[in-house]
Amino acid sequence: MGNRAAKQALFDEFARVGKALASGRRIELLDVLANGERTVDGLARQVGLSVANTSQHLQLLRQAGLVSTRRDGNSIYHRLAAPEVFAMWRALRTLATSRLAEVERLAAAYLGARDELEPVTREELARRLADGEELVVLDVRPAEEHAAGHLPGAVSIPLGELRERLAELPRGREIVAYCRGPFCAFAHDAIQVLADAGLSARRLEDGLPEWAAAGLPVTRPLAAGRGGR
Amino acid sequence: MGNRAAKQALFDEFARVGKALASGRRIELLDVLANGERTVDGLARQVGLSVANTSQHLQLLRQAGLVSTRRDGNSIYHRLAAPEVFAMWRALRTLATSRLAEVERLAAAYLGARDELEPVTREELARRLADGEELVVLDVRPAEEHAAGHLPGAVSIPLGELRERLAELPRGREIVAYCRGPFCAFAHDAIQVLADAGLSARRLEDGLPEWAAAGLPVTRPLAAGRGGR
DNA sequence: CCACTTGTCAAGTTATCAATTGAGTAGCTG
């Protein structure tokens, strides 16, 4: 009773989750995983780490209960262990954005100057899609992420291929591009590429994970062979 | 554009908040601060750290934007910088509890075996208080925390003084004891002390911070001399 | 069964962190 060592052990266990969130690289991993499961190799390429290093980060995330795995052949797919993990990352992000001025500065440096065109809110896009309006919804994330789940009717053109595949975009319709979330550069960059090509496009204010978390419709794969719930 | 260094800098800034939550001692500090502002000295005594060490932890929390300070005389009072900080700690706690089996084991070791009597839920207590039922609501936190805000009509008897002050408790009324939250031992221990004295009491399932966060009524000091908002 | 792919493990280096100690500063009080 009143045992200090026991109390410390308990709070150290809570801190295990904190420690998992104590590395920018691990948060990047979570941000990618919020868009669907990925192999170690795929994650390593996305965040620019060695496979061994990524593997170790993922182990730590797994031990903190934030990430789960499944094996398929000799690939191991990692995913967020629960929706609450994304909720937590979002809470952390919101808190940091509101309380740390530095975040704003670094975000501007990474994402580029302020948007010329206002981003489209989730609500606005959802309403316009529900109304059957003829928009081009453009998913500029890597193809795997589109495959794992995307906005209904979205066209997938990963950012790296956008410049060569401009012709695929239907003319005369308004374009709304989206990616992983508010701190993902893909959509920002896509708007720029489109603008350079003389096309006008707007950006969805945040990404697929937020859209899905808001309970809006998401087109998921048929999950051939994947149990899942 | 696509600048990896800039991206890493941004996510490292998010990780600053994660790092703040990466120490069990700092989480203990947040848990105490959720019950009201405290001086460095007071916090050090609560969590069993040296003053210098506590001071350094608090600086880190301040730099992560989780804690604010005000000076009064030569004491410096620290408080949670925003309600979202408590929300975040609660989210982390919930996640850890649901995903880490170890938490349950350590909590049992610290708080003692399962409750003999079911704890009272927040909703139940709120309803019964609103109905004007004659309960003894017993605040067993340190006196400063009671002073900083407490449940309406709550009697303050800090756990350490409970055994000598049993006479102050009105007879014949049901007792509900509360403290800082679900992982605070005070209320658990108080129930035990009361049981040893032949009194039957139940524990509120969580503490004052959760009660306040739920928007239930809290008796606050008149804030004499404190600006506040 | 051999080669290949995909990940993990172990060892080692460098950097970062927690906690201690002792000195130093800000503000009050007599």
Place this chain on the structure above:
DNA sequence: CAGCTACTCAATTGATAACTTGACAAGTGG
């Protein structure tokens, strides 16, 4: 202003953490 209280700062020590490298293991396919 001397002495006190309350806190911060700087230097140090021991413990963790991040990342690299090279070896190993598990699963696949020829």
